[in-house]
Amino acid sequence: MSEELILHHYDSSPFGEKIRLALGLKNLRWRSVINSVVPPRPFLTPLTGGYRRIPVLQIGADIYCDTHLILRTIDRLRPDAPSLFANKTTEPLCWWWDKATFAPAVAIWASFVGDKLPKEFIDDRKTFAPGFELNKEASGANLSLHVQHINAHLVWLIDMLADGRPFLLGEPSALDVTAYHTLWLVKQNCGEGAATLLPDLYQPGVLLSWFERVAAFGHGTREALTQEQAFEIAKQATPVEPNYISQNIDNEWEIGDKLRIVPDDTGRVPVEGTLVAADRHEMVLRISDEKTGNINVHFPRAGFEVTRA
Incomplete structure (x- = not known):
């Protein structure tokens, strides 16, 4: 079985940038599949069982959802130094x-660019994340x-960087790419316009120096895939048989149970399948249909609700 890393993403996604930087930090080779910013995503959706957030990581017929789990998976499959989760x-x-x-x-991003966003994007995100206001006027009214x-x-x-350490936990880690990606969203799109709002991110100092060091991770070796x-x-x-999972589920579920998993915040589209593995960190559902065959869809425990289907 090939363990080729295939990332489904789009270039303007901050969560995509988080994963791209992790791949760069480990100097990895990976395949890039660009998807549309808004659904439909006719080739990706059947692989995820309906899960609609992005990015997702594909390795053969295994699909990994949510960036927290994707980072853990990259670290597990590519233990090349540095470790993302040594601490x-x-x-x-x-x-x-x-x-x-x-x-x-x-x-903050919407207060700068909200008037330039396509209507289809705004309409989609109203459903995806009802609490997020992307209207420039509304966002700007609460900007402070x-x-x-x-x-x-x-x-x-x-404060973490004040002792002279180059990265937030001393050595580069998943925390660096995570903290970077939301700030990247602002700097990438708001430019110098946000300099007076977030001065520590723009003026010379430990924070800006750290930001530039993380940016220098790059994206590894990226190869296009349709x-x-x-x-x-x-x-x-x-x-793949998920033998790395301890099957410690505290009698909560039984392997073979039909379950429904849905994010607890945004993109609340449920995925239904058969439980094939679970522990306190991760759950794996098997989905099957004539178009895709068998697919294992992996979810982190944190941030997701699990019920019987």
Whole structure:
């Protein structure tokens, strides 16, 4: 079985940038499948069982959803130094940053570019994330509050870097690419217009120096792959037996149960399938149909709701 890394993403996605930088940090070779910013995604959706967030990582007939799990998977399959999770505090710190800063970063971004966004994008995101306001006028009206939220957390990054360490936990890790990606969303799209709002991110100092070091990770070696080619790879492959999973599910579910998994925040489209593996970190559903054959779809436990189908 090929363990070729195939990333389904689009270039302007900040969560896509998080994963691209992780691939760069490990200097990996990977296949890039560009998908549309808004659905439909006719070749990707059958592989995910309906899960609609992006990016997703494909390895043969195994599909990994959510960037927290994608980072863990890259580290497991490519243990090349540096490790993304050498420090046990890394993953909860990544969770903190995503939950605390992504929404205000999107609001700052929308206050600059909201009037330039295509109507189809705005309409789609209203369904995808009902609490996110992408209207420039509405976002701009609360801009000072969003800036307060971001700056309050930037102070903690600055404090972490104050002792001269080059990266947030000393050595480069998943926390660096996670903290970077929301700030990248602002700097990439708002440019110098946000300099007075987030001065520590623009003025010379430990934060800007750190930001530039993370940007220098690059994206590894990226090779193009079409959506059709990626679909065919999955169709022709056989899902891997997830022997790395301890099957520690505390009698919550039984292997073979029909389950429904859905994100607990945005993109709440359920995926239904048969449970083939689970522990306290990850759950794997088997989905099958005539078009795709058998596919294993992997989810992290954190951030997802699981019920019987």
